[in-house]
Amino acid sequence: MPRHKIYQKKHIQVDGLCIEVLRKNVKNLNLRVYPAEHTIRISVPRRTPDEIVRSFIEDKLPWIRKHLAKKNSRKPPQKNLQYTTGEKLLVWGDEYELQVNEINSPPKVNVTEQVVHLKVRPGTNLNKRAMVLKEWYRTQLKEEIPKLIEKWEPIMKVSVREFGVKDMKTRWGTCNIRAKRIWLNLQLAKKRPELLEYVVVHEMTHLHERLHNKRFYGLMTKFLPDWKALQDELNGRSSMRSC
Numbered sequence: 001m002p003r004h005k006i007y008q009k010k011h012i013q014v015d016g017l018c019i020e021v022l023r024k025n026v027k028n029l030n031l032r033v034y035p036a037e038h039t040i041r042i043s044v045p046r047r048t049p050d051e052i053v054r055s056f057i058e059d060k061l062p063w064i065r066k067h068l069a070k071k072n073s074r075k076p077p078q079k080n081l082q083y084t085t086g087e088k089l090l091v092w093g094d095e096y097e098l099q100v101n102e103i104n105s106p107p108k109v110n111v112t113e114q115v116v117h118l119k120v121r122p123g124t125n126l127n128k129r130a131m132v133l134k135e136w137y138r139t140q141l142k143e144e145i146p147k148l149i150e151k152w153e154p155i156m157k158v159s160v161r162e163f164g165v166k167d168m169k170t171r172w173g174t175c176n177i178r179a180k181r182i183w184l185n186l187q188l189a190k191k192r193p194e195l196l197e198y199v200v201v202h203e204m205t206h207l208h209e210r211l212h213n214k215r216f217y218g219l220m221t222k223f224l225p226d227w228k229a230l231q232d233e234l235n236g237r238s239s240m241r242s243c
């Protein structure tokens, strides 16, 4: 798993709301509301008892309801970034603050719990900063994709010969069946890891079936029963998930 290993994922009900609880190797409880996806998600340290999670959420109920009420409040956080300190970046579905340090050494990106630290030489322009971050996102994906391919190959009984990462405008992934090569969209590094996994499984399913037909979707359902909810989330369609 990227950065923060997820030990457990479950849903709990608090005051009629369905909350996704992720137990991760993090230090703090971190609550996020995604109105467009009707999703409330909380990351908590691995050993946090349910009662602590519940009372934390109960304290935040007015705040949660306020955020849920905001219609179409989903701002595109990645638009028109200037790549300066204080801006928000998405990494694996979580929001981070960008902190830019100008120092005289080769460009570097590293991440702490809430902050993406971008080190660039003084005077580095916007395009170059964007490029450094893009390459960092690419590295993140190139670390995760092979693990997913390795996980799914024996389950799906297909083999992927090659994969690549491309900043595509219109598709999340593509598959060249004859070459057994899949391409994944660079933007997936900004989405939840489950969404990358969904796209990898989708593209690998094409190694069984070229078309998006009944057989294809039947296979998807066999491999990844909740693929439809993941697809809707990826495409920004709201899908109310039940607890």
Ligand SMILES: [Zn+2]
Binding pocket: 202, 203, 206, 212
């Ligand atoms: Zn497809």
